[in-house]
Structure formats: C-alpha cells, structure tokens
Amino acid sequence: MTALTGGYTEVPVHVPPPVEELPQCKVYRRRWLILTVFIIFSLGNAAQWLEYASISNVVTKFYNVSSYAVDWTSIIFMLTYIIFIFPASCCLTKWGLRKCVIVGAGGTALGTWIKCASLDRDLFWVTFVGQTIVAISQVFLLQLPPEVASVWFGSDQVSTACSIGVFGNMLGVALSFLLTPVVVRNHSNMDDVGSDLARLYYFMAGYTTLAFILIVTLFQDKPPLPPSVVVAKRNAAVPEFIAPLKRLFKNPGFNLLMLTYGLSLGIFNAFSTLLNQLVLLYFEDGQEFAGRVGLLFIVGGMVGSVTCGVILDKTHRFKETTLTLYALAAASLLAITFLLASRSHTAVYIAGAVFGISMGSYLPVGLEFGAEITYPESEGTTSGILLAGSQITGVLFTVAYAWLIKVIGDVWANVAMVVVLVVGTGLTAIIKPDLKRQAANMAALHKQKDDEP
Template structure:
C-alpha cells in the first residue's frame, strides 16, 4: 500500500483510518480497463484493413461490410446516456464488469460466425449481431476513464490515468490495422477464422481479470480530498450540468473536435484517391495521426498533472489543430504534395489527441461536485452524435468527380468523389468550435479550489496556536 503525505482527512471523508491514501491495486484496475478498451477498439475495426477478405468470406458486398463499423457508432449515442447512469448510480465495478461480459459475448458471437457448421446464409447475420453486442459495451468502457481517475488516483496522477485508459481504443485500432493484413489472406477462410479467434482472446482474458480482480468501485480510503467529499446524486448532477453555460461550451466544442477527427480518419482514403494518392499513403497518414496523437495525449496528461493548466492546453490544442485542418483542406485539392499533407495531418492528430484527456478532466473540474462519469460521459456522447452527423454528411455531400478531373484518380473500382466541399465543411466546423472555445470558455477549477482550500485549512488546524 502506498500512502501520500498522510494528510488528515476531512470530517466529511469516508476513509477508514483518517488519511488520504492511494493503493497499488489502482494500477491493476487501470491495466484491466485499458485492456478492455484496447480489445474494444480492435473489435470495432478488425475487418477494416481486410475488408475485401471479409466480404468474400461472408458472401456480401463491401458496402455491407461498412455496417460492421456503423454498429459501434449508432449504438454509442443512445446507450451513452444509459452507460453514464450505470457508472454513476450502480457503480464503477458493476459497469466495468458488465461491459467486460457484454464485450466477451460479442467477440464470442463473432467467432461463432466463422465456424464451418454455420450455414453461409447465417454467417453475416451472426457477425453483425456480434458487432452490435460488442458495441453495446463500448459506452461503459470509453466513459470510465475520468471516473477511474477521480475515484482511485491522487490529484497529481488523475490526468495521466485518464490519458492511459483513453488511449486504449486507438491502440486497439492500430493493433487491428497491423495484425489484420498479416494474418488474413484473400481466399483463405482459415486465416480469417484465426484472425477472429485472436481478437476473442483478450476479451475472454479481461472478463476474468475484471470479474475476479475488481472487487469494489472505490478504495477503502479516498485518494484525494475531492474524492473524500463525494459527488451529487445523478439527477441533481444532470440539473447542474443543464444550467452550466461553461459546460455547454466545453461539451459542444469538444464534441465538434471528436466528431471531426473520427469522421476525418474514416474518409481519409476517399479524400486522397481522387488526387492520385495511394491507399498506402492514406494508411501512413492515418497511422501518423494516431501514433503521434498518442504522444501528444501523453504529453498533455503529464503537463496537466504537473501544471493544472487545463484552459491553456485545450485552447492551444484547438487553435493549432484547426489551422492544421484548414491547411490540409487546401492541400488535399492538389496532387504531389505528400510531405505537407502528412505534416498537417500529423499536427491535427497530435492536437486532437491532446484535447481528449484534457477536455475530460476539465469537464470534471468545472462541474464539481457533479460525478465524473456524468460530466465526462456526456462529452463523449456529444462527440459521437456529431460524428454521426458528419459521417452522413460525408456520405451524401461529395459529388462524383467530373470525368475531366479523373486523370490523377487512384481509386480502383470505387467511383471517385470530390471531397473539396466536405473538407471545407470539416474546416469550418472546427473553426466555429475553436473560436467559440477561445472566446467563450472561462473555466473555474472548482475541484482544485475545494482541494486546495481544505488542504490549507487542514494545515492551519495542525499548527499550534500562538501563545500570548
């Protein structure tokens, strides 16, 4: 057991021995939830790098394979509200274990869809069902980072813990893009069965780790003063959020950034191919956005824990990210500018990932004593909602590329589409959000204020009274 400086707990605290205390077991809990998010990210995208092989195995068109990823996006918004309630009211342990079992069930159904004994006409139905079930677990897992950080980690570790768990899903996507093409081979049904089986291992392992290793929603003694004081009931917290203008500004602008990034990554190949850029280059840009973005998120987490400068980091990230996206929107209209495109995409990825843990932690700071699961969870719901809107816009706004402009197109059998207007929509969407954030967000760090005030009061109480 690790102990902090042994500060006396507040009279309202719930510690067992009168101290603020952190436990080594928190790292096990962080590891389990991070692994759950990694496996969920992999399950959400396992078929994308092997879409042709997947379509061939299940006997469907490529357009139908896209429904496997839409299952995750379409379930995120309605189930996001339910996940917020589960994590806040029923408890972190119940929410994580429930999410682990649902995810394992979804992975199992997907694995069953590859068995020889399943009639071909039922295979695709089963794999879609498996994806829908696994998608049901996503909100419980993705909305847990801020709750875990606030409940189990000291005030100088919260942002880092939030960042580590939040990066689980992108890591899973990277794993699927690296492993998929190496394992699944076109025309080899056994290779696809092996691939799906591999993606079933971690969900089955983590469901055991969660069920038997996470024994409580909170530690015996709280890790910080704010954790000791507790939070508002769920409905009361929702009422407080509805009246909080600063929270609305943060939620809508963060949602714009999250939605833009998710949609942008999903269509980047379609943006590139009409201008003659290869799928390999599109994959490199997407990988740079995610890999360098994780570096940006890590740096942001460490800086936040050391400096607590939430406002400066999120505003700087939003401004630089918007400028990078505007540059990309202009450059993407021209062939032969690979290096500037890769640089602008990378900068956008770094800033977008840096904003993610920053916004989640900032939402808890400015809304305290609202529960972390509620304030941060609704931010993610808003991001998913805007991603759905932008995804449908990206599907219907870009027109077919005029025949006179197809000389550079490198889209294979896919009809190239002109994303010029859609890229301007992305840039405009982010510009409006960033300007609103820069001018409108004036946060008050309520959680930090409470912790510092109570800590100072505790120090003053411990000092001997002056003698006369």
C-alpha cells in the first residue's frame, strides 16, 4: 500500500534481514596430541576396574575375603559414578575440560599409590579405599570422549575421534585381563602372591603418575578457534546445567536410548566382572585362559568401536548401526552360554571376540547416537547421563547375575541376560533417528557453499 504525503507517493522499501555471518573455524593438528594424552590417562584408570575381578580366585585367598567382596572392587566403579556423575557434569560445565581431566588424573594416581600400602594380608580395606578413590576419579573421564571429540575435531571426524577416545578405556581393560593374571599368579605360597601384587601395584602407580604429569603439561582445554560451526554456536551460548537436564528428560528418543543403553552396558559390566568366575566353572586352573578370553572380548570391542566410528562418519546410519550391534550381542551371548559347556578353547575365544565386538562397539556408538538426537545439548552432559544409567544397571545386573549363577546355575543366568538384550533390541527399533547435529552441520555447509562467490 502507498501513502500520499505532500503530493509525493511514498513507496515502501523492503529491507532484507541481516545475513548471518558464519563464525571462523579451524581444525588444529594438535588435536591428535590431546586425544593421545587423554587415552594414556584413560588407560591407567580403566586398567584398575577389573584388576581384582580378573584374579578373583587369587585375591580371595591372599586377603582372606569372599568372592562377593572382590566383586565390589568392580561394583564400586559403577556405584561411585552414579553418586558423583551430576556433580562432575556440573564441574565440566563450570570448569571446562582441562581442570576436570587434571582432577581425574590426579585422583587416579593418588588412589593407585594408596593401594601400594595394602600389601599385608589383613589390609584389604586399604586396597578398597585406594580402589574407591580411583573409581571416583573415573567420573572425570568416562563421560569425556564425546566432549573431547566435539571440542577438538571437525564434524567429519567427531565419531571416529569419540571411538578412539573410548579405545583408551577399553585398552586399559584389555591389558588388565591380559597382564594381571600373568603378573599375579595363583601361587600356593602367599608370600609369592604378595610379591606379585607389589610388582603390579608399583607399576600401576608409576604409570598413573606419568599420565598425570602428561595431562598437566600437555592437555589443553580447547583450541583457539572452534573446529566447526556447531561447536562455535554452542560455545557462544551461556553455560547452563539444570535447564539442559530438563530438556533431555523431556526428549522421548533420549529416554528410550537411556533405557536401552543402560540394559546393554549393564550386562557388559556384569559379564566383565564375573568372567573369571564363569570360566573357572568349566576350565580347571583357567585363570590365565579367562584373562585371554577377556582380552579377546575387549580387543574385539576396540577394533569394532573404531571401525563403527569410521562407518558413522561416512554413512551417518546411527540407528541402523546401534540396532545391528544390539542384535549381535544377544546372539553371541547365547552362543557363549552353550560353548562354555563344550570346554572348547577355540569356540569360546571366537564367541568371546564376537560378543566383545558388539558390546564394545555399542559403547561409543550409543554415545554418538545420543549426541545426535539431543543437539544442541552438551555432549558431556548427554554422555554423562547415559553412562550414569548404565552404571545403575551395571550394579543391579552384577549383583543379580552373581546371585542367579549360585541359585539357578550359569546357563539359566546367561539366558536371563540374553532375554534382556532381546528386549533392548526391540526397544532400540522404536527410537526415532532424529539426527539434529547432522542437520545443523549440513545446514552450515550449504550456507557456506551459498556464500562462496
């Protein structure tokens, strides 16, 4: 419409909206150094999770405690995570990556040195105190691989980087399965067992101290420029903690994923904790064999997790990958259930490796799926909640699994775990693959191309 003013016709002028300028982004080569140092720290902490459970039969004799007490050296990792995850997530929001990683690395070294003072046979409580401090420190690392990947890596590498970050944790568990039964042997003379434990404790104390020094000197909070537009926009927002939690718990897809992730990782934790006891039911003096099965279990997961990370970066098929891994986990655990009774080393090795590929790969894949469907929430907060749920189920499943093995036998106990995985597979199929982070990255990429001359 026009208006007449003083004999002139006033023509309205259309003013285009201001063009949003894309923030300056850069991917730095030092990102690989940051990731490597994080892996070194993660390895030292994770190696202690199953340090005692992998030689349960030896620890019970040396410290004169029950197998249930030894189970708690693993369960304490899950329990402390449940208690401290929300304070740790708040610290991550307030402090940033560097301070949280320093606290985690320092606590890990401290707890490991305390265990060096527990070499007398009546000092199991001292070793448990040290183990508890290491477990609390784990809270400051377990949720961080997606955050480290997001802060330092470009959108085309973030899933791969997250998988490699988880790789360090799994490598620590693998080395624990492999080396602990070799270093600490099932001697009849308890003095010899004590000497073996001393070698293990002091080696781990030296390693975690070195990891702490590397973290303090080399690990940085974030690069000068963000690696992607998505991260730049998130950095520009005002840091919050309570509001994102409310939004996450109102997200139906995330709530379903939290349930399925908890079921899968809960069984992973329970099976890993009780593997030594399961194998010894069928293989006499099978302590080292159990360690090798555990090694294949974890190595399979390491290879699978990195492979799946590359696949996700190339295909972005998050739901399909998650669903496939879940179904494979159920099938391979069922196979292990009956192959143990065959007492075939080769068959158990193969089934253990396949089970490890599926369960270990699901760990980072599930975290990345969660980051996709909850964007623009912090990856650290999202992964922290997913892992907290898995630690709750880990405690419940470990206690229930141990009880079922004693009451109804290992076969039916394993069948019960398989049923849980089948239910989880069905629930995973319901999750809507609303990949918000990918959509934001694609929108930014299209805009950048449109702005090019």
